Amino acid sequence: MPSENRFGLKHFHGYPRFTEKSLFCYLCKDMNHLVTRQILWNVPIAFIVVMYALLFVLLCAFAWRGRYWWRRVTLGTPEESRVDQSFRRLWIALTEGVGEGTVVRESWGWIHYTFYVAFVGLFIGTSIVFLNSDLRYAAGLVGFDLYFYFGDFYLFFKAAMDTFFLALILGVTVVAARRLILVSPGATRSSLARFGRPSLLSSPPQQKLLDNLENFLGYWYPLLMLVLAAVTGLMLEGARINATHPSFTEWAYVGRQVGWIEGVLGAGIIFHRWLWLTHVLIVYLLLFAFPFSKLRHFLFGPINLFFRYLGPGGRLKPILNFETAETFGVSKIEEFTWKQLLDMASCLECGRCTINCPTATTGKALNPKFLVIEQREHLLDKTPYLLQTKAAAQEGGAAPFWTGPDMIKDVATEQAIWDCTNCGWCEEGCPVGIAHIQRIDDMRRHLVMMESRFPQEAVAAFKGIENQGNPWGLAAEKRADWAAGLGIPEMSALDDRSQIEVLYWVGCAGSYDERNQKVSRALTALMKQAGVKFAILGREERCNGDPARRLGNEYLYATVAQQNIETLDRYQPKRIVTQCPHCYHNLKKEYRDFGGEYEVVHEGEFLAELIRAGRLRPNTAVDQRITYHDPCFMARHDRKWSDAREALHAIPGAQVTDVDQSKNRTYCCGAGGGCFWKEEVGGTRINEKRLSQLEAAEPDTVVVSCPFCMTMIEDAVKSRSSEGESTVTLDLAEVIAKSTGIR
Numbered sequence: 001m002p003s004e005n006r007f008g009l010k011h012f013h014g015y016p017r018f019t020e021k022s023l024f025c026y027l028c029k030d031m032n033h034l035v036t037r038q039i040l041w042n043v044p045i046a047f048i049v050v051m052y053a054l055l056f057v058l059l060c061a062f063a064w065r066g067r068y069w070w071r072r073v074t075l076g077t078p079e080e081s082r083v084d085q086s087f088r089r090l091w092i093a094l095t096e097g098v099g100e101g102t103v104v105r106e107s108w109g110w111i112h113y114t115f116y117v118a119f120v121g122l123f124i125g126t127s128i129v130f131l132n133s134d135l136r137y138a139a140g141l142v143g144f145d146l147y148f149y150f151g152d153f154y155l156f157f158k159a160a161m162d163t164f165f166l167a168l169i170l171g172v173t174v175v176a177a178r179r180l181i182l183v184s185p186g187a188t189r190s191s192l193a194r195f196g197r198p199s200l201l202s203s204p205p206q207q208k209l210l211d212n213l214e215n216f217l218g219y220w221y222p223l224l225m226l227v228l229a230a231v232t233g234l235m236l237e238g239a240r241i242n243a244t245h246p247s248f249t250e251w252a253y254v255g256r257q258v259g260w261i262e263g264v265l266g267a268g269i270i271f272h273r274w275l276w277l278t279h280v281l282i283v284y285l286l287l288f289a290f291p292f293s294k295l296r297h298f299l300f301g302p303i304n305l306f307f308r309y310l311g312p313g314g315r316l317k318p319i320l321n322f323e324t325a326e327t328f329g330v331s332k333i334e335e336f337t338w339k340q341l342l343d344m345a346s347c348l349e350c351g352r353c354t355i356n357c358p359t360a361t362t363g364k365a366l367n368p369k370f371l372v373i374e375q376r377e378h379l380l381d382k383t384p385y386l387l388q389t390k391a392a393a394q395e396g397g398a399a400p401f402w403t404g405p406d407m408i409k410d411v412a413t414e415q416a417i418w419d420c421t422n423c424g425w426c427e428e429g430c431p432v433g434i435a436h437i438q439r440i441d442d443m444r445r446h447l448v449m450m451e452s453r454f455p456q457e458a459v460a461a462f463k464g465i466e467n468q469g470n471p472w473g474l475a476a477e478k479r480a481d482w483a484a485g486l487g488i489p490e491m492s493a494l495d496d497r498s499q500i501e502v503l504y505w506v507g508c509a510g511s512y513d514e515r516n517q518k519v520s521r522a523l524t525a526l527m528k529q530a531g532v533k534f535a536i537l538g539r540e541e542r543c544n545g546d547p548a549r550r551l552g553n554e555y556l557y558a559t560v561a562q563q564n565i566e567t568l569d570r571y572q573p574k575r576i577v578t579q580c581p582h583c584y585h586n587l588k589k590e591y592r593d594f595g596g597e598y599e600v601v602h603e604g605e606f607l608a609e610l611i612r613a614g615r616l617r618p619n620t621a622v623d624q625r626i627t628y629h630d631p632c633f634m635a636r637h638d639r640k641w642s643d644a645r646e647a648l649h650a651i652p653g654a655q656v657t658d659v660d661q662s663k664n665r666t667y668c669c670g671a672g673g674g675c676f677w678k679e680e681v682g683g684t685r686i687n688e689k690r691l692s693q694l695e696a697a698e699p700d701t702v703v704v705s706c707p708f709c710m711t712m713i714e715d716a717v718k719s720r721s722s723e724g725e726s727t728v729t730l731d732l733a734e735v736i737a738k739s740t741g742i743r
């Protein structure tokens with residue numbers, strides 16, 4: 001007599017129980033062994049041979065392509081350790097790589113995630129079928145019975161597979177429709193114009209048509225195969241249901257409908273047989289694309305994430321062997337490290353790095369996606385030559401001559417190298433952990449230190465830092481003039497420094513730039529109001545070296561870093577406060593490589609702390625709409641955006657609103673990466689684009705907390721003064737000072 005189990009499914013007693021040897025027999029107590037299907041039913045042996053022969057070829061292809069990439073990636077130079085913190089690395093690889101954490105974060109990322117989960121689910125499902133069929137027979141030879149493809153499990157399995165098939169079809173269709181209809185936000189393009197546009201958000205140079213064709217096929221071919229595999233999978237299930245009429249098809253809720261249609265159309269077992277072969281061939285056409293196309297990111301993504309850089313965000317690697325090194329920076333592809341070459345191999349050409357990139361989105365020469373792709377193509381072109389050179393070196397033969405393109409001049413192009421603002425968006429957005437900034441800076445280092453080729457405007461900044469300790473080249477002895485009459489002590493003049501709570505690091509802009517001197521005065525007034533015991537270095541302070549380092553002059557950077565470290569170590573400050581995110585970043589994160597370890601806080605953190613402690617009381621209302629512009633070096637490279645907002649929210653009357661491009665998604669003002677010290681070439685102005693974004697919140701006041709953001713945003717506002725622009729730009733310290741009654 002049948003009875004019902006907890007799912008309301010009929011159990012028929014009297015059928016043979018499962019063998020006691022089964023690994024899964026404990027799962028099977030309440031399961032009906034006849035609720036299943038015969039795996040490989042109606043499939044002739046010849047088809048099965050074809051399936052396994054193709055599987056063998058596929059595995060060989062994976063192994064061959066694995067060796068192919070291994071040989072190319074290992075052409076790179078050694079890298080800092082990338083196997084420390086292995087559990088953390090594994091976690092990142094699993095959550096961000098296998099789990100696609102960074103993909104889901106982006107708008108529309110859930111669509112990719114839907115068909116990714118569906119694909120993985122179907123892959124696991126196919127493996128389960130394999131485990132319960134041929135692998136089961138193989139395991140049976142050594143006394144194991146792996147069979148569990150029946151009963152309740154089978155019914156759940158059917159429902160899950162049908163759901164995955166549907167999700168795959170739906171996900172791929174939505175992604176394809178989005179790609180066909182939307183080329184860039186709000187833009188609709190004809191299909192002809194779309195051809196040759198590999199990314200949703202970035203247009204390639206026209207001459208790269210061949211690459212684009214490859215990219216075009218690399219995008220559409222897998223999508224087509226995915227949808228065909230899912231459709232034929234559902235049809236196959238329907239054809240079997242239609243041909244065998246099992247009595248338990250409710251859970252195959254899609255397959256049974258498809259089977260009904262196939263029945264109406266007269267499909268029979270011959271149709272099922274050939275459909276099986278067709279489905280298998282389509283699946284292989286898809287699987288073969290993995291080792292041979294950008295689908296390799298499926299494997300390379302988690303691997304690259306495992307090896308990603310885990311040190312302080314935004315840090316550049318120092319050159320520590322100036323005395324012995326023969327070359328500096330990178331001018332040839334093989335001079336990059338193996339991890340930088342692995343980055344190139346791992347790029348899936350998704351274009352996420354371009355979404356918020358200030359150069360790509362304002363039409364400049366640098367597009368981080370194209371840069372990494374072009375460098376990868378160059379690596380592949382040059383590999384035979386590099387392998388021959390390697391072999392010649394081992395065997396003592398003559399090395400061949402490279403007559404191909406020059407990596408810097410012809411592949412990356414110098415303008416692209418100088419465009420980067422080091423804002424970090426590309427690294428924030430990249431789902432596979434590709435490090436762009438170090439690669440770009442390595443090429444800048446070569447151009448500056450080996451070839452003396454760099455934007456001429458940077459000469460003045462280099463000379464100024466070298467001779468006067470500031471990039472404007474203004475007199476070093478005037479560094480503390482801004483503080484005249486304010487009664488601010490200098491460290492060198494103090495006999496007893498033990499009472500000094502913080503060393504105020506003013507920075508070059510805060511010391512010399514008229515507008516930013518006001519910020520220095522506001523911040524020091526706030527510190528006095530809060531009763532903070534502080535002092536400055538005065539003339540002993542020098543530029544932190546950031547412009548030199550970011551513009552590739554690592555030698556100059558190392559020199560000033562060492563000078564500053566000597567000064568700081570002499571005074572052993574308990575804490576350093578600065579309003580400049582670039583000073584903050586270097587003192588806190590980059591000086592460590594030169595032996596300087598300090599506790600450094602940015603004004604945003606410091607002011608929030610003083611308000612929290614009740615040492616500052618913002619009591620005066622500031623009845624304004626305020627939008628905070630996050631500096632890249634705080635929000636992105638250091639992931640700090642809440643303190644400044646906390647301080648702003650403490651101001652009575654202030655209505656603080658954020659724009660979409662804020663916090664870790666902030667958009668560069670255009671000054672980072674040393675770009676403040678050179679001309680912006682090509683496209684539209686970055687600071688004007690940033691101002692337009694901020695204006696979406698209709699602010700009365702844009703609040704900044706970086707002296708260079710201040711200049712860039714104010715310049716953008718001024719450039720619109722003829723349009724009646726009335727937005728005011730204030731530093732965080734200035735707006736807090738207003739509300740604490742400081743005039």
Ligand code: SF4
Nearest residue numbers: 357420421423424426
């Ligand atoms: S760091 Fe910023 S400017 Fe440079 S490539 Fe990345 S996103 Fe673009």
Ligand code: SF4
Nearest residue numbers: 347348350351353430
């Ligand atoms: S670098 Fe990263 S974000 Fe940019 S296209 Fe490649 S995978 Fe996508």
